[in-house]
Amino acid sequence: MNKKHSELIVRLRDYRTEAGLTQSGLAEAIGVTRKTINTIENGVFTPSTALALKLARHFDCRVEDLFALTD
Template identity: 55%
Template sequence: MKNRITDLRGEHGWTQAELARRAGVSRQTINAIETGKFDPSLPLAFRLARLFDQRIEELFLDDQ
């Protein structure tokens, strides 16, 4: 699934480690989500959306 996490993280000036800390996951998890190797669980997707003040639909894009 495509997402805008890398761009939004950059706009906030956060490293992957900082975003991971705020979201309660590992840096490796953030990296895997950003590169499309891992789709987050629904609770994590909501957490990330709240951190970026976005709707899930704005954060994650259907790649079909």
């Protein structure tokens, strides 16, 4: 049986730049490092549920607006 693996789609950079924030500015606002924001945006690091919820709260959106899975 051949299983397809879903990939994570990350829209964090879009939301951050639309808000006029740098990676450092967003990191400071939610209490993480700039490198954390960078690695999330580049698909290197998948945020914890708590961090994804913090990001969604910051942008007043749903977690699903920031992160989604491909089919």
